[in-house]
Amino acid sequence: MQHKGEIVEKAIRDSGYSITKIVEKMGKSRRWIYHLFQNPNAPIDFILEIGKIIHYDFYSEVDELKPVVRTTNQKGTVEESVDYWRNKYYKLMEDHLLLVKKLTV
Numbered sequence: 001m002q003h004k005g006e007i008v009e010k011a012i013r014d015s016g017y018s019i020t021k022i023v024e025k026m027g028k029s030r031r032w033i034y035h036l037f038q039n040p041n042a043p044i045d046f047i048l049e050i051g052k053i054i055h056y057d058f059y060s061e062v063d064e065l066k067p068v069v070r071t072t073n074q075k076g077t078v079e080e081s082v083d084y085w086r087n088k089y090y091k092l093m094e095d096h097l098l099l100v101k102k103l104t105v
Helices: 004-015 019-026 030-038 044-054 081-104
Strands: 070-072 078-080
Touching: 004 030, 004 044, 019 030, 019 044
Parallel strands: none
Antiparallel strands: 070 078
């Protein structure tokens, strides 16, 4: 399991931003951020807010933020697999419903 607090701490320390400036922008205390560093389940909303302040992309490091696997369709465009397969399923269900209606009429 990932320790999100440690990931955030490393990113902040590598960024060159002072902890004081970060907590001031967030309206938090230094004590609060040190508790965040110790929290293996640091809240995602705070992680994203810190990422905006220090201009850091946590999406590549925090498993919960990793993007959905992308697929390339026949037209060569990239689509989110979840949306792609959900839409494909809806289309299939609509086609099935039309077929059932034709057979019952």
